Amino acid sequence: HADPMAEGLAILARQGNLTDAALCFEAAVQRDPDNNEGWTLLGQVQAENEKELPAIAALQRAVQQAPQNARALMALAVSYTNEGRDRPSYATLGRWLQVQYPSMVPEGALDDPAAMRGDALHDRMTQYYIAAARAGPQARVLPPRDASGAPADIDADVQIGLGVLFYNSGAYDKAVDCFRAALRQDPQNHLLWNRLGATLANSGQSEDAIEAYERALALKPRFTRARYNLGVSCISIGCYKQAAEHLLDALSLHERPPADGARPTTHAGIRHVSSSLWETLRRAFILMDRRDLVDRSYSADASVD
Template sequence: MIQLGGVDRSQTSQFQLWYTLGQVLVRDERDDKGIKALVRAVKESTGQPEGNSAVLELAIAYVNQSYDMACFITLLRFLRSAHPLHANLPELDSIRGHALWSVRDIVKDAFLSLAREQHAKNVVDPEIQMGLGVLLYSEAEYDRAAECFQAALSINPENAVLWNRLGSCLSNGNRPEEAIGSYRRALEIWPNYTRAVVNIGVACLNMGAHKEAVEHFLSAIGMHDGSGSRAPSKAIPRGVKSNEDIWKTLRRTFLAMDRHDLAERALAPDRSAEGFRGEGFEF
């Protein structure tokens, strides 16, 4: 049974419960379960002030898992809900059955059109910039996507998701040092943001800083099983197993270090982050 510590269910709407759970799961690298929670939140979102934000976060969760078609359709659903009076927004049914690239172009054109209208009025809408950034990221337009996330951050600088997405753009755009700065800012805002910890590890791995990469991956695993220095007391849902992908990336890092002994230990059924603390890793 997944629970959210510190949440009074009797005083919280079904929408807010599912939305909060979805946000925490996605930030904790548990995207499949996070998506299910966010889908439920969207179903309960009628009349909720944060309803459109939940739709947008669902789109981002989809792209995290490379569910691109679901992401693009969800972004269009967000536009139709948040900006129903914007001209020439396509109907959802009109794009079903189209090729992936076609749907992406249709949705991107709609976001670009609205962003240009807002720019002409000196308006920067962080949600529109976030959605556009996600679309550009999906096309590997990392520099342009980074500009969108930076624009959104100029309005909403305390949004950890935006900082993390900016970091991903910078990392994929061969700017790992800048990416790490963005990930660290995300962690300042949300200290239990497991995804940002993992992303720092990936950036370190790409720079050849293998020991630092291992320490961040072990820290993320510790956050999952409650053994790491960052391990939260209440913010992370209980009853969900640790993310296998982090262990796979950790094992790949050990192999890059020519530490086949540690790579084998990362496969053991009784593996834990604590088991590697005696190998000189600090986390």
């Protein structure tokens, strides 16, 4: 493409294939390694496409280049949480708060987060985020506005950060409250519906989680992570065939046609597929008592590069 950045944005605007969008943003940052928006979008797209490690790498690059990039900082904190990397998640949430609510973070409080115990760092971040929530969005450097352009009643980002902190400590009911509060401010946010679903699923509310994932997919049908999460929740309630269908759909979203435009006849067209997708699909096949499909999945996986 003559302008891969513009093409990637166009793909997102028409809700196209996330793998194609990621390839465009990869091309954009290869052409211009200082393209901070390109790194940020690449990280966000990779995370949505159930490719967490490439997402983290791109978002780390974005915040290294622009330490004040609040959007990349929050996305990176969430990605760290998804990978079980709690301490980096807490430290990154602290950096976001320093950028957006500097008055909430005492001078020097986060100078050396690596020296703090994980639970102490978590408790400190929770304290700071609760203070920011109580202060209200008017305390933010640039106060957010709602869809109508009026000043927002709450800061959805603060609720997201607080929700992540509660989620990490296993306080799922509190995390659900935070994500629901953020959704009242931003009800068209597919990422928030997915986070709500994941939190409900972890608290054992699989049917409510499925409803949240379906809301996310209604807003963004090619949202691979939500499709994968929906499959996992279907396994939890014993709907194994439906789970396999959702997981196969998620795998298909990673598929790209060969360069000549012909449709691939095998899984050879899938690139950099999340291993968790294959593993969970095989679990669904085993629960369906379909060893034949498990065996076939290995031969398909063998062609993934």
